[in-house]
Amino acid sequence: xxxxxxxxxxxxxxxxxxxxxxxxxxxxxxxxxxxxxxxxxxxxxxxxxxxxxxxxxxxxxxxxxxxxxxxxxxxxxxxxxxxxxxxxxxxxxxxxxxxxxxxxxxxxxxxxxxxxxxxxxxxxxxxxxxxxxxxxxxxxxxxxxxxxxxxxxxxxxxxxxxxxxxxxxxxxxxxxxxxxxxxxxxxxxxxxxxxxxxxxxxxxxxxxxxxxxxxxxxxxxxxxxxxxxxxxxxxxxxxxxxxxxxxxxxxxxxxxxxxxxxxxxxxxxxxxxxxxxxxxxxxxxxxxxxxxxxxxxxxxxxxxxxxxxxxxxxxxxxxxxxxxxxxxxxx
Amino acid sequence: xxxxxxxxxxxxxxxxxxxxxxxxxxxxxxxxxxxxxxxxxxxxxxxxxxxxxxxxxxxxxxxxxxxxxxxxxxxxxxxxxxxxxxxxxxxxxxxxxxxxxxxxxxxxxxxxxxxxxxxxxxxxxxxxxxxxxxxxxxxxxxxxxxxxxxxxxxxxxxxxxxxxxxxxxxxxxxxxxxxxxxxxxxxxxxxxxxxxxxxxxxxxxxxxxxxxxxxxxxxxxxxxxxxxxxxxxxxxxxxxxxxxxxxxxxxxxxxxxxxxxxxxxxxxxxxxxxxxxxxxxxxxxxxxxxxxxxxxxxxxxxxxxxxxxxxxxxxxxxxxxxxxxxxxxxxxxxxxxxxxxxxxxxxxxxxxxxxxxxxxxxxxxxxxxxxxxxxxxxxxxxxxxxxxxxxxxxxxxxxxxxxxxxxxxxxxxxxxxxxxxxxxxxxxxxxxxxxxxxxxxxxxxxxxxxxxxxxx
Numbered sequence: 166x167x168x169x170x171x172x173x174x175x176x177x178x179x180x181x182x183x184x185x186x187x188x189x190x191x192x193x194x195x196x197x198x199x200x201x202x203x204x205x206x207x208x209x210x211x212x213x214x215x216x217x218x219x220x221x222x223x224x225x226x227x228x229x230x231x232x233x234x235x236x237x238x239x240x241x242x243x244x245x246x247x248x249x250x251x252x253x254x255x256x257x258x259x260x261x262x263x264x265x266x267x268x269x270x271x272x273x274x275x276x277x278x279x280x281x282x283x284x285x286x287x288x289x290x291x292x293x294x295x296x297x298x299x300x301x302x303x304x305x306x307x308x309x310x311x312x313x314x315x316x317x318x319x320x321x322x323x324x325x326x327x328x329x330x331x332x333x334x335x336x337x338x339x340x341x342x343x344x345x346x347x348x349x350x351x352x353x354x355x356x357x358x359x360x361x362x363x364x365x366x367x368x369x370x371x372x373x374x375x376x377x378x379x380x381x382x383x384x385x386x387x388x389x390x391x392x393x394x395x396x397x398x399x400x401x402x403x404x405x406x407x408x409x410x411x412x413x414x415x416x417x418x419x420x421x422x423x424x425x426x427x428x429x430x431x432x433x434x435x436x437x438x439x440x441x442x443x444x445x446x447x448x449x450x451x452x453x454x455x456x457x458x459x460x461x462x463x464x465x466x467x468x469x470x471x472x473x474x475x476x477x478x479x480x481x482x483x484x485x486x487x488x489x490x491x492x493x494x495x496x
Numbered sequence: 497x498x499x500x501x502x503x504x505x506x507x508x509x510x511x512x513x514x515x516x517x518x519x520x521x522x523x524x525x526x527x528x529x530x531x532x533x534x535x536x537x538x539x540x541x542x543x544x545x546x547x548x549x550x551x552x553x554x555x556x557x558x559x560x561x562x563x564x565x566x567x568x569x570x571x572x573x574x575x576x577x578x579x580x581x582x583x584x585x586x587x588x589x590x591x592x593x594x595x596x597x598x599x600x601x602x603x604x605x606x607x608x609x610x611x612x613x614x615x616x617x618x619x620x621x622x623x624x625x626x627x628x629x630x631x632x633x634x635x636x637x638x639x640x641x642x643x644x645x646x647x648x649x650x651x652x653x654x655x656x657x658x659x660x661x662x663x664x665x666x667x668x669x670x671x672x673x674x675x676x677x678x679x680x681x682x683x684x685x686x687x688x689x690x691x692x693x694x695x696x697x698x699x700x701x702x703x704x705x706x707x708x709x710x711x712x713x714x715x716x717x718x719x720x721x722x723x724x725x726x727x728x729x730x731x732x733x734x735x736x737x738x739x740x741x742x743x744x745x746x747x748x749x750x751x752x753x754x755x756x757x758x759x760x761x762x763x764x765x766x767x768x769x770x771x772x773x774x775x776x777x778x779x780x781x782x783x784x785x786x787x788x789x790x791x792x793x794x795x796x797x798x799x800x801x802x803x804x805x806x807x808x809x810x811x812x813x814x815x816x817x818x819x820x821x822x823x824x825x826x827x828x829x830x831x832x833x834x835x836x837x838x839x840x841x842x843x844x845x846x847x848x849x850x851x852x853x854x855x856x857x858x859x860x861x862x863x864x865x866x867x868x869x870x871x872x873x874x875x876x877x878x879x880x881x882x883x884x885x886x887x888x889x890x891x892x893x894x895x896x897x898x899x900x901x902x903x904x905x906x907x908x909x910x911x912x913x914x915x916x917x918x919x920x921x922x923x924x925x926x927x928x929x930x931x932x933x934x935x936x937x938x939x940x941x942x943x944x945x946x947x948x949x950x951x952x
Contacts, residue, residue: 353540
């Protein structure tokens with residue numbers, strides 16, 4: 166009897182404790198230019214989660230070059246979720262550390278890329294060097310700002326967009342390689358991430374054109390003024406698909422699986438898509454995208470699968486040690 | 497970082513160019529472009545440096561730290577939670593015996609200690625130490641232990657370590673006033689196997705240790721297994737109540753008491769022997785003697801430091817129950833020892849339980865000599881008269897010794913110390929004692945021991 170009484174008392178206490186609101190903390194490890202997006206999104210999700218469960222959730226953000234951030238998670242940064250610039254960087258979490266399952270992309274719609282973006286040019290007001298398309302970036306005397314593809318996901322999109330443009334225009338991979346080599350000769354500073362490149366171009370006044378995420382370029386106009394900078398839309402660019410995933414090993418250990426999943430699911434809701442669109446990320450929901458016509462440039466886009474056969478092949482051919490980027494940049 | 501010189505000069509140069517009528521418009525344009533190109537180059541250089549600085553700051557939290565100093569070589573994680581430190585100790589002695597008729601031992605060099613000390617931390621709670629000894633006849637592990645520190649007030653040490661009893665014995669042998677410890681350290685346990693709880697209470701003013709160990713004979717080390725089924729409880733309290741009273745003459749006063757209590761049964765129990773400062777045997781129980789029953793030690797102890805002056809005093813009573821044979825009558829024997837030693841640093845540095853740090857290292861080019869310390873000691877050992885003749889042979893053993901020591905310590909640096917010590921020990925022997933059986937007893941021991949030591 167005594168044991169039963171104790172057991173019942175214990176259960177009652179447990180239930181009473183369970184009735185209290187919990188406080189949960191998530192760490193979202195993301196790439197460089199998503200700071201503003203996730204500040205707004207985190208606030209909205211916290212309110213949503215509180216209304217749904219009564220629990221308080223605090224989301225901490227970590228930003229940097231996408232490749233560098235992936236390395237950080239592999240090395241032990243306890244990310245509940247990653248929201249990185251490209252699927253290849255998320256793949257590394259499986260390839261190197263088995264932190265997530267191999268088929269992580271199948272767990273969410275649109276290959277776990279809830280929003281997209283593309284690459285455009287940011288130039289100084291009046292476009293003094295007359296930049297119109299990718300060709301102009303390889304001309305002598307043009308200062309091009311782009312981050313380091315070894316550490317930045319955005320830089321990889323930039324590089325591949327330039328390569329594909331040249332390949333289509335000049336007809337071969339060899340010609341594309343020469344073109345990209347010339348372009349990188351015009352790069353005076355290689356930042357480790359996209360936000361660093363924006364600082365180099367916008368705040369330090371270096372270079373004539375910054376190859377930029379579309380959302381970052383619009384943000385610069387908004388923050389620093391359309392009287393100082395303008396966006397040039399190239400004839401062709403790449404459909405960038407930033408990808409998201411929970412980090413299974415971490416959330417299991419921390420007991421945050423449910424809230425981490427809900428966090429990423431919320432990116433696909435109307436509110437999540439609206440927030441993305443407001444921050445110049447192209448929402449998957451076309452009805453919402455249509456509400457923000459001025460936030461997105463109109464241009465021809467190709468996908469990495471079409472042009473390079475996917476991230477694994479592109480990474481091996483261009484960004485692995487000794488691959489084409491090392492070859493052209495070492496020259 | 498901007499370049500103010502260039503920024504200040506650029507407008508002036510531009511103005512000069514504009515105002516110079518002799519310059520043609522195209523030349524002016526070329527110069528302007530050159531200026532712009534130069535400015536871009538400077539901006540690029542500045543930005544590259546800025547990126548480098550940012551990368552260094554970002555990398556700092558994860559970059560392991562390597563420290564090389566006279567305290568050893570340390571490799572530590574960025575947060576210092578994990579570390580590996582390698583230290584070393586080498587002591588080369590020369591022993592010179594006077595008036596011994598050449599009968600005790602050759603005057604000789606001795607590699608007294610040669611140790612590589614490996615220690616470090618694993619996480620924030622665990623530290624470890626492994627100390628192999630390469631001095632002496634055979635290599636051996638001196639210390640091998642790890643400590644689990646829950647808080648400054650409570651931690652646990654596991655393994656082989658110095659039993660927390662003797663004050664002089666617990667002091668690192670690198671920094672004792674004399675190159676050989678006194679007879680007091682012969683009556684307390686040396687290294688043993690076991691578990692000890694330890695910590696600092698009242699803001700570090702009271703240090704305590706209490707634990708259970710296998711139990712060893714006086715001055716002896718464990719042989720890596722217990723010699724019987726019994727255990728020994730050890731404990732020590734040491735207070736430094738005035739440690740925070742800056743400027744007070746008693747700030748450096750510390751005192752405490754330590755003891756052991758246990759039972760022993762066997763021929764290898766508490767029947768260890770005693771040695772002189774020159775490491776000559778002067779007392780040993782008969783091989784037939786066995787320990788049987790309770791034994792205990794108690795040792796009040798004191799340490800005092802005031803500027804260049806240091807004093808260390810200790811008294812120990814060691815009690816053991818023995819039988820002359822397995823069926824012989826049980827007797828309780830009580831051996832006692834005490835010592836007072838003092839040192840004074842002639843060159844003005846502070847005396848310390850952890851060694852003297854010279855204000856200036858020895859350097860011929862700078863004309864600096866390091867630090868010099870003089871030291872003196874008096875020590876007494878008294879064997880229980882009841883030990884003779886049933887448990888110890890009066891022909892080959894002394895019953896009491898009184899020894900003085902005079903020393904000069906030269907600290908060439910924190911790590912290097914030369915010591916020059918003269919010891920003279922007077923023996924009280926039985927009338928039946930025969931120097932031919934134990935030549936050490938022929939004369940009082942007079943020995944001069946020099947030590948050349950590096951310890952880091």
